[in-house]
Amino acid sequence: MSRFRWLVAIVCALAVLPAGALAQERGTITGQVVDQATQRPLGGAQIFIVGSNRGTLTNQEGRFLIPNVPAGPQEVRATLIGFTQGSQRVTVAGGETVTVDFTLAQSAIELGGVIVNAIGQQQRTREIGNAVGTINVEQVELAAVNNMTALLQGRSPGVVVTQNTGTTGTASRIRIRGSNSISLSNEPLVIIDGLRIASEDRFTNIPLWQSPSRLNDINPEDIASIEILKGPAAAALYGTAAANGVIQITTKRGRAGTPRWNAYTEQGRITDPHTYPASWRSLSGCLIVDLAEGDCDPADLAPDQLISFNPLEHPDFTPFKDGYRGKYGVSVSGGGEAATYYVSADYEQEDGVYHLQGVNLNWLNRLNLRGNLSTRVSDRLDFTFNTGFTNSNLKLPDNDNSLYGILLNGLLGSADSTVNRGTYGIPFEETFAFETGQEAQRFITGVNANYRPLEWLSLVGTAGLDQLSRHDHDYVGANQVSSVFGALITEGYRRSNRVSVTNFTGTISGTATVPLREGIVSTSSVGSQLNREEYHDTRAFGRGVAPGTRSLQGTSRLFAVSENTVENATLGAFFQQQFGFNDRFFLTGAVRGDQNSAFGTGIGWVWYPSVSASWVVSEEPFFPQIGALSNLRLRSALGRSGLRPSFRDAITYFEPVSVRIGTGDIPGVTVAGTGNPDLRPEITTELELGFDLGLLGERLGLEFTYYNKTADNALVRRVLPPSLGLTTTRWDNIGQVRNQGIEAMLNARPVDIPALRWEVTLTGSGNRNELLELREGIEPIILGSNRNQQRHQPGFPLGGYWSRPVTYEDRNGDGFLQVDEVEIGDTAIYMGQPIPTRELSFNTNLTLFNLLRVSGLVDYKGGHKQMNFTRFDRCSWEILCEAAFNPNNTNLQDQAGLIAFNYLEPGINTAVYLEDSDFVKFRELSFSLMAPERFTNRYGVGGLRLTLSARNLATWSDYSGFDPEVNGFGVFDQGFQTFDYYTQPPLRYYIARIDFNF
Secondary structure: OHHHHHHHHHHHHHHOOOHHHHOOOEEEEEEEEEEOOOOOEOOOOEEEEOOOOOEEEOOOOOEEEEEEEEOEEEEEEEEOOOEOOEEEEEEEOOOOEEEOOEEEOEOOOOOOOEEEOOOOOEEEHHHOOOOEEEEEHHHOOHHHOOOHHHHHOOOOOOEEEEOOOOOOOEOOEEEEOOOOOOOOOOOOEEEEOOEEEOOOOOOOOOOOOOOEOOHHHOOHHHEEEEEEEOOHHHHHHHOEOOOOOEEEEEEOOOOOEEEEEEEEEEEEEEEOOOOOOOEEEEOOOOOHHHHHOOOOOHHHHOHHHEEEEOOOOOOOOOOEOOEEEEEEEEEEEEEOOOEEEEEEEEEEEEEOOEEEOOEEOOEEEEEEEEEEEEEEOOOOEEEEEEEEEEEEEEEEOOOOOOOOOHHHHHHOOOOOOOOHHHOOOOOHHHHOOOEEEEEEEEEEEEEEEEEEEEOOEEEEEEEEEEEEEEEEEEEEOOOOOOHHHOHHHHHOEEEEEEEEEEEEEEEEEEEEEEEEEOOEEEEEEEEEEEEEEEEEEEEEEEEOOOOOOOOHHHOOEEEEEEEEEEEEEEEEEEEEEEEEEOOOEEEEEEEEEEEEHHHOOOOOOEEEEEEEEEEOHHHOOOOOOOOOEEEEEEEEEEEEEEEOOOOOOOOOEEEEEEEEEOOEEEEEEEEEEOOOOOOOOEEEEEEEEEEEEEEOOOOEEEEEEEEEEEEEEEEEEEEOOHHHOOOOEEEEEEEEEEEEEEEEEEEEEEEEEOOEEEEEEEEEEEEEEEEEEEOOOOOOEEEOOOOOOEEEOOOOOOOEEEEOOEEEOOOOOOOOOOHHHEEEOOOOEEEEOOOOOEEEEEEEEEEEOOOEEEEEEEEEEEOOEEEEHHHHHHHHHOOOOHHHOOOOOOOHHHHHHHHHHHHHOOOOOOHHHEEEOOEEEEEEEEEEEEOOHHHHHHOOOOEEEEEEEEEEEEEEEOOOOOOOOOOOOOOOHHHOOOOEOOOOOOOEEEEEEEEEEO
């Protein structure tokens, strides 16, 4: 910590340098920035003086003012996401004002944008040697986006978002450039306004497979832009947390001008478009396989011998009813030259599709409040204060791998409606007796200070907290659920767990920007960062709920109380040096060193270096003028980042126990965790190469990237011999994982005339994942049960499916398989991987006369498998599917699966149900009708718009289950274990939205 205090002291000393040390005559630069095509003013454009840290943003009218500019020649630049960069040279006279106006043309490749890097300093896209995925939220139809995760879906190549379930309020899986880690989280790091936040609901105490989403606490309405740093080559300066990539979110700011109000409301319907199958049985007890073997007669499977029932679809029994979504919000922004503000409030209510006898089993109510204030204390000092508050209340149904789940009891139901009202074990009324929920209050607040004591020096400090308080709970009353699956449930129970999660971020840095000579600018940055995470919970449980009570106080037996605390801190120091040559070629080198508390005191500093180059070669004088080519940038980057284990994984620790001595108990201790003093973080090294190409006057743009990244020191729980007398496992660095692939994005404006504008974005990526090695003597790591075996095995993708293959042939062509027509392999072989290896997305916007806008998103994912465990359970285990009984509607796949599981490898083989799960989804469709300007001007309003949207309109896939995207494991187990097992498939949304600006 002493190094951190020294750094703070140095920065503070710089901060108090007298402002007049280099005082000289000064003038003012003012002007306006407009869109070349429409001549409309562009608010939020970055205006800055080259070679200095002096700059500003344009206001709502596109105007800007930069005071106290040193007299003499100056170069002024204007940049804005989605537009080409503007640059002009002017001469500033002391006491005078110079007017500089910019007309920016729209750009198909992103060279004019500005992002805030890990140091806290602004950096132009053209200076960065790695690919940065950018999502401009203003261009997204938010009516079709029901949460933050949906906002990321299909909008940046290499970012694969998988919607595990259609259950309201639950999380999705996010992977950026594949999976790096065998045992640690593969989710990306999330930054909001410079603060690290918790994006996963880790350590959730809700006893369900699907967990709530903390990322979706963030309100998409409050987001200005999202930048995605996709790997260590881009994220090295984020250190021991960023190997999986970084999602960097910037919330909206106010712009100088009169207050601008925006109010909106959404109203919509949620439907389940899937058709659920009935349960079947033959009165004779005969199966099709029995018929094929000659063990029964065709008359035994005649229509009058077959019965079926479907409690999920029957109007008198179904637990489904159309859901509802409502959203209401208002925001205001404005201010003057000294201070700007953005304030918003948003309330959403979403009711899922589980309704029975007036009980709604799945709903979410969420309130979001935000206030952002930017203030300029002087020409050299400004502050930004960001505060967001979220209050959410969530209720979740029981599903997936649960005997008390709604879908399990419906899909495994009886073919006879008089048995359990057609359900498997308990009627739906009893499945609705389980009350599981979570209340969460979240407060994210931070402050950013930017001080420019000298023309060439800027100091930036950021500090803030992400504070989450959470109550996880579930309850079942006494005698509300029958004892068919166990007698204890009839007593009822109550679980109540209180959780507090705190993330602190503190960053301080200094940047010196110095022109070394004509056309060469040096930018040097140094700084330090402290991140601290704290988790605390108190858990309580009791059975035997007294009638009329719902609290723990009303329970009478089997009490359990526990308390857990997790703390982790990372101290980092970083340095970055960049040289810019003629604003065309940029060479950057950086290094970050981290110390992390998870490793104890002996590890020392871990270093993460990076180097990158960016060359806008088309701006070089020697580059030939090619009519169709407007821009060409070449880029490359090489960098490292890391992942750390959890709290106490590297150290040996003890826990108290009671020891029986004679007739009495005495206190003692036992080893609770076996440490490894040689434990190191996982280190991922990435090489990235790419280019950005602008064609046809920036109406067509292509971005292409190749990456190759290798994770060394992969952390794995290694089994210890019992003879050691320690715990059964300990963490060790014993693996190496590689991901390599390509990414591409094509932006085009096929039509761009005043009456019609058509924009198209096509993105795609491919990834190859491989476990390169495990340390000698380490056996492949087995995941799941023997019926759904996945492995981490060297030479193959992580989490690959392995099984003895099943082949079958209907030799006599009668449509029925005999046992000897099905064969099973001698050994288990690799059969596929659970994570998509390729993805494509098609985004389009069509605007007609600035009155009608049509938007759509279609995406594809492929190259992976899905274990259809629901189909296996129905057709081979419980034997309830129609294909097992009805000769007029059967198939060879289900017959082969039944034979393999029941005759050839009894109780184990499920290989037939491992299916290709490539799919195409029609994710979003929106129609927006804008009021004409003559109407809005007449009534003094800024804008009025009606939007009709739909989400999850259609799915095209050969997968036989309800949806190829679902995962009954949710986001658990690093996202490798994947199967479709009574998981609620994604739902369809129909939304109407009205936006009103004034």
